[in-house]
Amino acid sequence: MMANIESGINMNEFEKRLYADLAGAKAIFDEQERLKRLISPHDALANALAAATPDVAQLSAVQAALDEQNRVRNLLAPLEDPALRQMALAAPSVTETLAQQSVRELTTLRKSYAEIEAARQLASAQDLYRLPTWDTLLEREVKRVVAESSLLSTAAPSSWLETMKQSVLLRQQPWLNEAEPMSSIRALTEMQVLGAAINAANPFSDAVTEATRKVLGDWSKVTSLPPEVFTDAYARRDFYLAHGYDAALSTLPAAARLEGLYLSGLIDAPSMTVDVAVDADQTEISVEVDGYALASEAREMLAALERELRQFIDGKLKAVHGHAWTKQRVPAGIAQTIRQRRADDLRINGKSHPAVEYLDFPDYAPIITRSDNWTEFFKDYFQRPESVAESFVRLAPIRNAVMHSRPLTQEDMDFLYVEVRRLQIAMRRTIPTDAEAETENN
Known part of the structure; x- marks a missing residue:
């Protein structure tokens, strides 16, 4: 229509520029009508919720159209003619409102989705990196040793976990090697497995013999002993370690070792050769072993x-x-x-x-x-x-x-x-x- 007006009327330069701007405004309005036809068949919020991730390109086009409309409004604002002003500023408010509402709602949804996803990832990371509880560590290590044992057919494993929890007294008393608690748990569990098998089956079966070698070392090829092992306790210990004695047992506190041996059935009662002293505020435990006892x-x-x-x-x-x-x-x-x-x-x-x-x-x-x-x-x-x-x-x-x-x-x-x-x-x-x-x- 504006093109027809321009061709049928003699206009000065100002009027030509004005009509050119109005033609641009009409293009914007036409774009708004197109957007309205695109959006109106769907409720804006329902459409946003159905699409968990909004169409970024579509949102950008809507926002660009709104920005262009504002630019044209600013351009036409100085016009004195009320009719032209009315014509230029008359905007399809329904389309504008709907588009702006869609942008706001989709933006909010997008933000909420991002927050939910971030929270989910944080929870997942916390589960991944959270330090396990003492009970969890204990149970996990005990079950691992039991699963790897060749003695499952010779001793009932159902009571081992509870027995192990008793033997290390859980976390109430620091009876494990604090530097390597997992090694302590593993060593005690292997001793538990061995003790259960010795008492429940043929103690010289192939399975028990192999389990004994895992704890005490493999001496099957030892035909003679060096003289120093008969006289020197340190030489004996070195010989034990060289032949596969579990070093984790060597670092266990005496009280934990005896408690584990007792509960495994390898000894009838905890020995009195270990003196346990507890300080006044119950925070320190010292253990002394009497070699002659x-x-x-x-x-x-x-x-x-x-x-x-x-x-x-x-x-x-x-x-x-x-x-x-x-x-x-x-x-x-x-x-x-x-x-x-x-x-x-x-x-x-x-x-x-x-x-x-x-x-x-x-x-x-x-x-x-x-x-x-x-x-x-x-x-x-x-x-x-x-x-x-x-x-x-x-x-x-x-x-x-x-x-x-x-x-x-x-x-x-x-x-x-x-x-x-x-x-x-x-x-x-x-x-x-x-x-x-x-x-x-x-």
Whole structure:
């Protein structure tokens, strides 16, 4: 229409510029009408909520149109003619309001969506980086060790977690190695697993033997011991570590170690060889280990073990071979030693004892693992000759230190508790003879 007016009327330069501006304004109004047709079929807010992320290009076009309208208004503002002013400033208010409302609502929604997304990401980050609670750490580590254990078929794992929580006394008392608490939990859990298996199954099964090696180290290839391990506790400890003894056990506070051993069933009661002192405000716990008291406890344990070993070996062999077994079913060197000791006892004291009483600690393994004795009497109790021989090798330096009144360490006691319990449980198992087994099968 404006183009027709311009072509049919003679206008001066001012009027031409005015009509040119009005033509520009009309273009803006036309654009607004187009936007109205684009937006009006949809409720602005519903459309915004349905589109979680607004069309940025469309919003930009709306905003640009509004900016251009304001520019034209400012341009026409100085006009004096009321009719022209009315014509130029008459804007489609409905379209403008709708467009502005859409921009505001979509902008608000976009901001809210960004805030929600930021909150979600923050919560996710907090879950990812939040430090787990002590109970969570404890449970996670215990379950990991149990899952990795080869003993799941030989001991019920359901009680291990609760037992472990008791053995480290949760977080109420600082009984773990504060520098490496996870190592402490792992070491205690492995000891728990081992103790449960030793007490619940064949303590010399392949699975238990491997678990023992995981805790105490692999001594299967140790055929001789360096002399210093018999006299020097530090040399013994170095030897233990070199052969795979779990170093985390070595750093455990004594009280935590004993509590764990007790709850695992490897010892009958917490030892009195550990003195625990708590300061007045209950914030510091100091633990002192008396090496000579440990040696005294070890002496009693080894004496009880040797009495049981002699009764066990003598009972099995004498039942078939009579008293002659000490001559017929022992290696020649041991038989000669028995005769010599018995003769010396008779000469010095005027009396002697049964031949089995003259056996010494290094004699038990060779008698048990001798091929004919092993096949006939001991295989079912100890599974493999190298496994039972390994147990006696582990105990040898500790027994030597005890017999020479030397102090022991906590590491020594770990070996003692495990191997004494293994041997005792194995000897106490009820194994039917071939005749009994045949009768039972029939």
